[in-house]
Structures are given as C-alpha cells and as structure tokens.
Amino acid sequence: MIDRFTVHLLVALASAISTQAFSKEWSSVEIHFATSTYPLLVEKCFPCHGGEAGKVKGELNLTTLDGWLTGGESGQPAAVKGKAELSQAIDAVKRLDPDSAMPPKEADALSAPQIESLVQWIDSGMVWLDPNSLATIQAEYSIGEIVTTSGGLTPDWDQRQYDPAALWAWRPLQKHPVPEDPFASSCHPIDRWLNHRIQENGLAPAKRAERSRWLRRVSFDLIGLPPTPEELENFLNDPAPDEKAFIEVIDRLLGSPHFGEHWARHWLDVTRYADSAGLANDYARGTAWRFRDYVIRSFNQNKPFDQFIREQIAGDEMYEQAPEEEQDPEWLIATGFLRMGPWELTGMEVAKVARQRFLDDVTDIVGQTFLAQPLQCARCHDHKFDPIPTRDYYRFQSVFGTTQVVDREAAFLDAENLAGFEAEESVLRGRWKRFESILTDLNEKEKAAGKAWAAERGLPYIPRNQGLKQGVDESLLPPKKVGFEPVDYGMERIARKGMERLRWELERYQPQALAVYTGATPNRKSIYAPVRLPEDRSEGELEETSILTGGDPFSPAATTQPGALSALDHFNPALKKIEFPESVEGRRLALADWIAHPDNPLTARVFVNRVWAALMGKPLAPDPNNFGVSGSRPSHPELLDWLALHWIEQGRTPKELVRLITTSAAYQRSALAVESVEGSRFDDLELAESTWARFPSRRLSSEQLRDAMLSVSGALNPEMGGIPVRPEIHMEIAMQPRMVMGTFSAAWQPSPA
Secondary structure, eight states: OOOTTHHHHHHHHHHHHHTTGGGSOOOHHHHHIIIIIHHHHHHHTTTTBTSSTTOBGGGOOOSSHHHHHHOSTTSSOSOOTTOGGGOHHHHHHTTSSGGGOSSSSGGGOOOHHHHHHHHHHHHTTOOOOOHHHHHHHHHHTTOSEEEEOSOOSSGGGSEEEEOGGGGGGGSOOOOOOOOOOTTOOOOOHHHHHHHHHHHHTTBOOOOBOOHHHHHHHHHHHHHSSOOOHHHHHHHHTOOSOHHHHHHHHHHHHHTSHHHHHHHHHHHHHHHTOOSBOOTTTOOBOTTHHHHHHHHHHHHHTTOOHHHHHHHHHHHHHHHHHSOGGGOOHHHHHHGGGGGOSSOOOOTTSOHHHHHHHHHHHHHHHHHHHHHOOOGGGGSSSOOSSSSOOHHHHHHHHHTTTTEEEEEEEOOOOTTSOOTTHHHHHHHHHHHHHHHHHHHHHHHHHHHHHHHHHHHHTTOOOOOHHHHHHHTOOGGGSOOTTTTOOHHHHHHHHHHHHHHHHHHHHGGGGSSEEEEEEESOBOOOOOOSSOOOOOSOTTSSBOOOOEEEGGGOTTOEEEEOOSOOOHHHHHHOGGGGGSOOOOSSSSHHHHHHHHHHOTTOHHHHHHHHHHHHHHHHSSOSSSOTTOOSTTSOOOSSHHHHHHHHHHHHHTTSOHHHHHHHHHTSHHHHBOSSOOBBTTSSBOOOHHHHHHTTSSOOOOOOOHHHHHHHHHHHHTOOOOOOOSSOOOOOOOHHHHTOOOEETTEEOOOOOOOOO
16 A cells, blocks of 8 residues: 555665666565565554654654664663564554553554564564665565556545555455365355354354244344244244254245334434434424335335345436336335435525535445445545545535435325324324414514504504515614513414424325435525425536535535546446436436446445344444445455355345345354364354354344333334334433524424324
C-alpha cells in the first residue's frame, strides 16, 4: 500500500534504476525486511513513533534502527538483536499485558503472520536498509499491486499500489475445490470446509446437539420464536433419522409466514428502518410501514436477491419503464429504502444543506448495505485505505443527483393488512377536530378583542392579516394576537403544531408510498406536509454533481458524471460494460444493474456473510459493513467464495441459502463442549467457536426475548403486517418531552386497540 513514505521511496527507486542497482544480489533477510517487515512497521508503528514530525510517543522513534536499539522513555531497548523472546516490542504486539499492548486499539492488533514477521526480523539480526535499497527491492519483488482508478484529488491516485491480500473482497469470486472431510463425518460441502480448518487446529467437531436444543436454535433463527410444546413433543417422538427429521423441521419453518417477519428484521436493521424521521422534529413517516411489509413479503416469497436490489434502488424507474398493464405498485413501495435516513427539510434548515445531507446519506447507505464499503470516507478526500478516490464518491452520488423525495400514490395491495384503519384514523381525526376547535375559539377571541380595540379608537375593524395584504397602515390594525392571555399563546402553538404532525400521521391510512421520483430538484424551502409528485418534473434545478471541496455544498469544484467504483471495474472487467446514462432518467437502474451483476463479487460476498452471521453466531468476515482494507479479513475466505458462487448458481434466493447452512452438521453441533483429536477436553472456547468446532453460544435479541415471553404466555398477537402499533410503555419514558421546532411534541400515546 502506498503510504506517507512513498514519495521518497519513488525518488530513491529512480536513483536506483539510474545506477543499475538491480544487478545486486539481495539476501533473503534483506528481501524479508523490505517486502514484509518494513511495510508492517509503516502501517502499525510509524504513525505514533516517528512517522510524522512531532509524533514520537513515549520518546520512542522506530523509524531508525538506532531508535529500536536505544528505546524510549523506559530506558530499555524496544528489541534485542537475535533475541525476539527478550524484546519488549514482541511482548507488546502479543498483547501479554493489556496496559502495554501495541498498537493500543484492539482493532489494530497484529495478526499472527505479522507477529511472526517481526519475530523473524529480530531473530535474524534486525537488518536495516537505506531508502534506495528499500525502493529497489520493493520494485524488483513487487510487494504490491497497481490498481487503476478514475483518478483522485492527488496526482498518484490514477494508479495506486496496494497489498494484494488487503483487496480480497474486490477480486472475482474464486471457485476453489471443496476439500475432503478429514473426519469422514459429513459429505456436506460446508462441513468439509470447516472440518479441514478444525483439523488443522488440532480439534475435533463437537457432537450433534440434543434434539430439544437444536429445535429451539433453529426455531429462533428461522422465525424468531421458540417452538411450541406440541412442536417439541412431536419432534422428540419423531422416529425418523435425525437427518430426515431435521430437514422436515427446516422446510416447515421456511414455509412459515413468520420467516419473513424475522428475516425482514435483519434487513430492516441494516437499512435503518424507522416509523419517524429522527432528528429534532422526528416527523412521522406515515407510510413507512408499507416498506417494512414489502421486505417481509420479499423474504416470504423467496424473491431473488438481484430483483430485491433493483426494486429498492430503482423500483420507480422500473415502474415507469414497464407497460401500464405490468406496472407493479410494489416497486414504488420498495424505494422506501432510499428514504430511511435521518434527515429532514424544515423552515429552520438551509435547503441546499438538507439536500446534500440526503445525497450523502443515500450514497453511503447504498455502499454499506450492498457492497460493505463505507463511502463517506471519500467525501472530503481520497480514501486513505481503499481504492476509492473522491472522484468515485461523487460519480456514485451523481447517480442520485436527479433523485427526489416524494410520497407517491400507490394502490393498496391485496397482500397488505388494512385492519384497524377505521379505529386508528378515527382517533387521529378526533385529535384533529380538537385542535381545530382550539384554533377556532382562539380566532373568535382575537376577533372580538380586535373589534373592541378598533371601537375604542374610533376605527373601522379590519382583520390584521387582511389589512396587511391590502397595504393598510399597520397603526390602523389591531396588534398581533390582541386579547391573548399567556395560556392562549401556548394552546395556539400546541394546536397548530399538533395539526402539522397529524398531517404526516394521517398519511398512513392513504394509498401513498414513501418513495422517490426522477426529475429536477424543486425549489422547496421547507416541508410541513407530505410531498406530492409535481405535475412538471423538469421544473426546478437540474443538478450537476461536482466534487465538493471539503464536502461543502457551497464549494463545488470539478463536475462528475454518473458512475460506480472504478477499482471494482479494474478487477472485474464485465462490470465496465454497464453504461451509466448522463440523462435525467435511468441512472439508478444502471447502478442497480451494476450492483446486482453476477460478476460483482462484493454483492454476493456481503449478503452471504450477513446470512451466515445471523445463523452461525458470527460472520465469516468480521466486519459485515466494511469489506475494505481497514476491515478484518475473513476467517474462511475459500468457504465464503464457495458459498457466494453456489448461491449465485442456485438463483440467489434467501431460503436456499438458509436451507444450505442449516442442513450442515456445523449448524447442528452442540454448543456445550468440544474435544481435541487426542480426546482430552479442549478449553480454548474462542478457538473452538471461531472454527465452528462447536456451535457458538449467543444471546437472544431483544425482539426474540420479548416475542418469546409473549408467545409462551399466550399474549402474542400473530397478525401480520399493517400500520405500526404503539404498545404500552413505562410512563416515565412515555411522558419524556420531545422537541418539535421549539414546541414540545405530544407524549407517547399507545394504540387504542
């Protein structure tokens, strides 16, 4: 990876070439230092110990050999030549003492191969090379890989050098041959991959879990609920062999409507689903429930993931391109995905800033959700770690430059639950009438006081607002809110703000969808009511996306055209064939096709990793939202690729992937114990669980815990879908004030039924 020392190394390389330095014979110790140890020191040590002027923590400078041998403020050398076991640096990177562990952050800890590289360097005599020699060896032995990008803010970003292993997720999926099972205990491909690693670590797989424990596990994992007493009894008394009995249970649970409810939770957590917009005003998202139910239906219908992607990113463009008889309102509902961010437009917000917040939000959430790439890091500068220049960030954002928020008309579907609409809407209408009555009474009070004020002065009575519109001298008009007492000011504000919020809440009973449309950006100063589709979509500003200096919407620099991540195209040439239109329409559909393309390795790896984590207790790649260089590498990369390719070949449906994982012996293993190959009890639980030699123990989620209590007590309402329910909650929480544009919002009010 190119780092802060690249410039002087490249200069040295030029010098080395000019003096024919390549003719020198380099020892294996020198090659190891230049290609392995030195890049490690640059990444892990130099940032705090001498990499930049003034950054020499603990008076320890590790950018020179003398610094290693002299040490810092402790007075002891950081390393002893030829004796790694006596070196403080090795104790620190092995994290033997938490107080002196280096690097300090657990997330930056050295891996076992990195520690071994450092040990090997110290034991071999701590050779130290000058910049010329470093650059020459690194060039000759090609320690990195040149990655071509669209070009960034700094000159060296057209082509940058990276550690090939760090870009594992960007590379095409590799079809590795499935290894033989060393224990000859299973023919399932997942078990053969896992057992191979288990055997390498000197372990043996744990025994199959008891039927009662396994049934509880699979029930919670697939439908989020515990098995009923009848289901447990039937399963325990089933005379069929375990393999057959287990598969029958899995298929029964996959067919349950609660499967979609539970698995929608996983997706909705990633998309940040909420029934209100957050921030200060926290406006109700009246029709957000329709997106929630769309996700539930998609999982229950076993919708292919590529279709799921296209509908959420570009469902409205699909809708408008389809013949009228084929247009599906579901596609409009699906674009609620793009509306889940915590942002708003109000009279207190600068419209351009609010608009940019929306664009930044959708750019980043699409990158994290589908590609596990946090794109926000490249908003102000070229990404420090990943091959994502700032130009790519704004190319990606340009796709959404013509995307506008709207509450679109979308007919209710037969599959949607409209129960309780009348009762709930009636309650809200009752509140509306109460607020109306308050305002009417206050208007009458103000009118009477205004007439009295005019009569006292011998003036004709003219309502204040009417007179101001007609240009009447303000001295001839009654004062604002004349006749109001202090309580009247408060009641007027409560009623007015209450009606403002009720406009949003009443939306949920109308055939509207929280959605988007393609067009020019309207000149909208604020939103105090749900937004409707404009008659003329070209009216407003047709935004031209530019690289924003420092991310500031008021400091545009070079313009960009719609596109995606250029480095991913570098590794996967098939993605280059997808053209991104510069026209107003079709940009998001092109991006959806690019993300959903079977040759996009990130998409498949990310989804498979999320499903694995939900079922197996922990992911194969430890950072599900970050597959970049700074994220952790997968524990079983070959298995992850095999699963992704197999899933693509099988049609990319969620149920097939869930069935594949849950039918493995690894999923069926006990979480209680594991033995070593020799037969003695093995007590390293972290290793046993990380290799899935035993099934990882884990806590129930809060939703599972609550639903389980309601289920076993008979109080769970199994009715699916529909408007969100506000349950009874603790009074101290319900009555906590919330601010709405300078006014306290209404307290939490439970649903009437």
